[in-house]
Amino acid sequence: MKTYNWAILGCGKIAKKFAIELAELPNANLYATASRNIDTASNFASEFNFEKAYGSYLEMVKDPKVDVVYIATPHSFHKEHSLLCLEHKKAVLCEKAFAINTKEVEQMITSSKENNTFLMEAFWVIFRPKFKKVQELISTYKLGKLKFVKSDFMFNGEFNPNNRLYNLDLGGGSLLDIGIYPIFTALTLLGVPDSIKTVPHFSLTGSEVSIAMLFGYKNGATAVLTSSFDADYKNDVELCFENGIISYDRFSADPISLKINEKITKIPFDNGTHLGYKFEALHVMECLDKNLIESPILSNKVSLNLIKILDQVRKDAGIVFPNHD
Known part of the structure; x- marks a missing residue:
């Protein structure tokens, strides 16, 4: 080695x-x-x-x-x-x-x-055992097509105009810092969206403090994604298939929930003590x-697709980084 x-x-x-x-x-x-x-x-x-x-x-x-x-x-x-x-x-x-x-x-x-x-x-x-377990469940069970993704990342943080999270010169705002997680989930599981609509809210520095995003796909799938520095909520993901539901908290050690025909199964995973x-x-x-x-797992093409989506989200939301755009 x-x-x-x-x-x-x-x-x-x-x-x-x-x-x-x-x-x-x-x-x-x-x-x-x-x-x-x-x-x-x-x-x-x-x-x-x-x-x-x-x-x-x-x-x-x-x-x-x-x-x-x-x-x-x-x-x-x-x-x-x-x-x-x-x-x-x-x-x-x-x-x-x-x-x-x-x-x-x-x-x-x-x-x-x-x-x-x-x-x-x-x-x-994408390298965590929990996410790998989710991918395994998707491939193992006959859940049908993925029709709906709901993913959130929020925390209630104190507004500080001197913090990098609110500094436009540093790419401040919830989108690039935590909104990228829900977007990555949708990209990984549904692919590049065909339409994007957003509802942003801005801080006193002009940075975006929270944003709701709606992704539409020509195959009939939908993703509803949110990020915020201004609200306290679960950091969770819900995946709704034709024949079942997978839901999980993105970072916690809680088991993954699999629901098929009204029967809910809690599925553990081994992530050790690590993030x-x-x-x-x-x-x-x-x-x-x-x-x-x-x-080969997280190629630069994936990252390029991700940043292109982030640019589309920013364009729809009116989020501008003056020294970079």
Whole structure:
């Protein structure tokens, strides 16, 4: 088993969650951290036992020992930081949303091909045992066609105009931060929608604070999706088929519910104590073992379809990022 030297670019909250699970993988060496502030990088490295810390992203990618970089900076920097890594032949696992818009994602994919270097969006949900179990249930039972998807992601957060979630320059708003999860569910299970309608609400900074989305499909299927920083609700998914219903909470350890002919069965799954970051990191290293430059499970075409949908949603909702659109 080959060991890979991992570096983390951007030492925020999600990077900490990722580092905790990365440390559990025997073929992942916690090698380097990088931040614009050397103290931030050093503190992060010390807390999670990384070998080196850099106060410059450029200095970090020039380190020949770095094999793969996890990018955990705000959305608006994803393209810049991904290109920096790819141009220095460092494999990239970049947090979602992959970038701000389709044009940026296309540039990232082009750079990956030109530099023959791995690139994947960090959409860890698809690698979790819970989601894999849902896919298994769909393939095992004769549920018929999927006709309706309902998916939500909401939490009631305090409004803070200085927080990145409300900063348009950083791609703020619920859509790119959490609305992307329900959209990804619909994309994965129903494909690219044929029509999109939205109802957005905006904060005092001009960022979108909540959005309801209706996706229509020519085959008769429908998806109703919501995200919000302004309401407290379950983070759940309901899949209605011709002959049954599958429902589950996206992140909890609760069993999956399968309803067929009024009979409800609770189906457990084994996700351990993890959210699931370790599963995506493990997959990245499996791809690197095979000298792949993109994932066969979460291909860059999937990420391109996802960002195109996000752009369509933003266009319908009137969500604009002034420095990027």
